[in-house]
Amino acid sequence: MSRTSPAPRGRLLRLAAACAVLLALVGYLIAHFMTAGPEAPRCTASAGGRDFSLDPEQAANASTIEAVGSARRLPERAVTIALATAAQESGLRNVRHGDRDSVGLFQQRPSQGWGTAAQIIDPVYSAGKFYDDLVEVDGYERLPLTVAAQKVQHSAFPEAYEKHAADAGLLAAALTGRPAASFTCTTSPADGKPGSASAVRAKLRTDFGTGLRPVVGSGSGEAACTVTVPVKGGGESAESQRRGRELARWAVAHAQELRIAGVSFGGREWTSAHSGDGWRKSADAASTDVRIATAQ
Missing domain, CATH: 1.10.530 (Lysozyme)
Structure with a gap:
């Protein structure tokens, strides 16, 4: 009748050490995923x-x-x-x-x-x-x-x-x-601070020159938080389409700084709430102006 010899002491110690390392790694990964914040805006x-x-x-x-x-x-x-x-x-x-x-x-x-x-x-x-x-x-x-x-x-x-x-x-x-x-661009989660349509208008004219004629929405509420930039040519020519994209992309590039919530032009829109999706089809496909909405 044969007997099984007990495992050597050194093998048991190595096994215990390996288990400890594995448990520490699992603990680190859990802590990392539980505490990691959102990806930085890019x-x-x-x-x-x-x-x-x-x-x-x-x-x-x-x-x-x-x-x-x-x-x-x-x-x-x-x-x-x-x-x-x-x-x-x-x-x-x-x-x-x-x-x-x-x-x-x-x-x-x-x-x-x-x-x-x-x-x-x-x-x-x-x-x-x-x-x-x-x-x-x-x-x-x-x-x-x-x-x-x-x-x-x-x-x-x-x-x-x-x-x-x-x-x-x-x-x-x-x-x-x-x-x-x-x-x-992607943006960081909103922190509740509102943007200013007047600030967006002023920045547009500072960067592109006073020949640009952005208009701040009249009235109150959502309308007052919108800037409309007319595109010469009504977006019908290739050049006016290019101009519209230029202005729209400028707004997205400044979204974090100016607290811009949404930009639309030529049947496409970008929103900070869904910034990870990039540009999406817009319900307002007929618009030939660039529209910029600030956070409220």
């Missing part, structure tokens, strides 16, 4: 099977840079060069510090005649100053991006702009309203 430009992702602060700055170029009727190439430059200089963040006295999106220096620090820290001003110098570069549209950017910036690292060229081109295509590109 914005995404897409075209040709490629995506470029950035956070709401970067998206808002990028859309302002695009809007300033649009107000000056500059080509998409100019916007691409500006976006690549700001991406390299500041990461598309309106920083208040830098090398020596450099500040702002383009790291412009007051001591080099770009303006005062207070002026340069204004994204509309700094983008405008960049475009002022860019358009003075002979044939800038045909130059390699890094060459055109360097002729404005006079950087110690001129080749660095090139690494942002592809992403900047994708972002410019999306923000200028090109039909083959798309742009959307």
